[in-house]
Amino acid sequence: MKWIHGIAGAGLCLVSVFARGQSTYGLVIGVADYAYHPKLTFADKDAVEFYFYLKEAAHVDASRVSLFLNAMATREKIGEKFHRIVGEAHEGDRLFIYFSGHGDTEQSARTDNFFLLLGRAPAKNYLTRPGELLDKQFFDGYIQALIQKKVSIIFICDACHAGSLAGGETGKRVNTGAIMGSWQHEIKLLSCLPDQASWMSPKLGGGRSLFSYYLVLGMKGLADRDGDGKVSVSELQTYLNDKVGPDAKAYGGPQQPEIVGQKEFVVSRTWPAMVSEARQQYQANSPSEEYKRLAPIPGAKTKVANNPFVVKNDIVGETREFLEIDPWNAVAEGYLKSVYYSFKEKIEAGSLVLPQDNSAYYYYTLFKRSGGDSALTMDMRTTLQTTLLTTFDDLLDPLYGGDTATFATAVKGYNPLNLAMADTLASGDTLMARQIEARTLLLRGFSDTALLRQSIALDSLCPAGYLEFGRVHLATGQPREALDDFEMYVQLLPNEEHGYNYLGLVYQVLGQPKAASEAFKKALSINPSFAPARENLKNIFGD
Known part of the structure; x- marks a missing residue:
């Protein structure tokens, strides 16, 4: 959709078209x-x-x-x-x-x-x-x-x-x-x-x-x-x-x-x-x-606002296509350019906060202290913040994929400095800081359900919290609580087969074979090759 639906003064005085005194x-x-x-x-x-x-x-x-x-x-x-x-x-x-x-x-x-x-x-x-x-x-x-x-x-x-x-x-x-x-x-x-x-x-x-x-x-x-x-x-x-x-x-x-x-x-x-x-x-x-008036020929560089581009194509009567180019091209030759290049190199290598004197964060602070372009400094900060938070999303992938053993290993090896540094880079944005706090509590909550509950209170749309709670409740003999957790999970991720498989297991424990069968069938409709749901479906009636 497009946010709304579908593919679908004359003279030399430049005065805003909006009211005076109004920004x-x-x-x-x-x-x-x-x-x-x-x-x-x-x-x-x-x-x-x-x-x-x-x-x-x-x-x-x-x-x-x-x-x-x-x-x-x-x-x-x-x-x-x-x-x-x-x-x-x-x-x-x-x-x-x-x-x-x-x-x-x-x-x-x-x-x-x-x-x-x-x-x-x-x-x-x-x-x-x-x-x-x-x-x-x-x-x-x-x-x-x-x-x-x-x-x-x-x-x-x-x-x-x-x-x-x-x-x-x-x-x-x-x-x-x-x-x-x-x-x-x-x-x-x-x-x-x-x-x-x-x-x-x-x-x-x-x-x-x-x-x-x-x-x-x-x-x-x-x-x-x-x-x-x-x-x-x-x-x-x-x-x-x-x-x-x-x-x-x-x-x-x-x-x-x-x-x-x-x-x-x-x-x-x-x-x-x-x-x-x-x-x-x-x-x-x-x-x-x-x-x-933008650059008219393929290969030419142009700039719109703070976005630098190279023109990819120019079809007469139709449209130009743009390829975004690295802001590195806008940095003056010399020391700052080398610092920025080192920053990008560390981002690509995943060296985000460590080692302390050779990481993306180190080169970001060095660029900032050295008087680098303010707009580019801000771009470096938000780029680093995005990359740090992406590491946490990557961490959760095995959990969503049903590979709990790999997930448990990944949690042990995850560097909590990533979230701490992302919080530092939030720079007073309380809304962003709240989301980062929810992720920090979620990380710690995998071994402490009280913290897990706090994480959900801060971010009620994070599926991982409900999934983990459901697994805990199912393992500790609380199937009705697990049912609530997994139902919320599949509402948030309705195209994720593992959630419906967990629902089927809970319904089996509750003595509701028909509901269990429907849940397993739903999992298979999402992923026909999903073996656990197929086996669970066969086992319902002893087949």
Whole structure:
């Protein structure tokens, strides 16, 4: 899904299109390059165009707009910017959150939850890799803090693209419905209704999503029906319905964008020059002028916000494809470049915190102390934090895979400094620190159920806690408690066969052979070659 559904002043004075005395912020996220899901041809381009709208057309201060594309879009990098905005923003300010990419949900334990998938999100059982998701829990902490400060939130999601994802059509529908139901008093712009898809076309604007293409044109002034220089939610809804619906029919199905929020809320302000440029872009069916000024030939280097790229392809009349390049290329020759290179080398080697004088953390602190570029220093910090937390997700893989012996060995060999250092790098972000604390308690809780319970209290969406509790309860003769644990586990990971096998074993202990049989059959429907469930199914009736 795309967060909303689908594959689907004139003159020299640059004044923000938003009210005076009001600061505008932007978090713009576009993921097209997926490792385990269908790639989306134009999602990153859609994000670049929205970034250009905020920065160039609307004249929002560039320091307040952050762009995250493909591999640069990580939970930690986005969270770091979110945290800064929460600290800086004041009453009357506004924040645009834009996401273009896949959206889906599998779990049914909390139907108000949703997932926006980042580039390395797993093909199924999303919650085994929480660092590759942006879920409601992630957004809630930051957005609720901004709401308390009376900052207006405009949440834009183009995330319901056609394509096969683990949640299927039901997942897309539930995901979109959850987004629509979140943050009741904020503005939400969704690319389509819950039972629809968000369509894309190589023939539109040089290759765009229908919703995102018309969204930007509408905000530039083509949606201003009464010509008062302001685009309201109501006007934008009407414009999107008039443009997106008819175009979508040519691509395979209906698509009706949905905007939730106060209908008279002013989404953008315009001036004649902006409106004229938008009309020209629409009539030419072309990318924006800002986009066309990017590096025009394959192999050329270009830069959008803090993201450096090499142009991979340039097809006349269609779109450019970008390959993200290492920020190392932006570091001046000399000492700092060698320090940064050593940092990257240690990241790739897995030498994250040890040895103390030759690790990624050591070179990060050395770069920082030596006066390296502040933006790159922040990028190094969040890159290290992401890698440290990924080591913990890696640790849990054998547990989810049913290999408890390998998992027990891995726990003994795991370096707790990884989590301690990740907490240090959280740099005052209490929401991130809370998630790291939950992981730390979980690690210690594998040998102390009291700590395991505390971990679940801090992060109720971590499947490993319920799985471990279920195994403990089953082994200590508490089948009813184990049943509750495993039921929660399969709700969070509904495509994980081991959970249903455990459920079947619990039902057998409880003397419920029919329920046990159904659980084993469910495990086999997920993985037909899963031998333990097949053997357990045979044993139910003594076969």
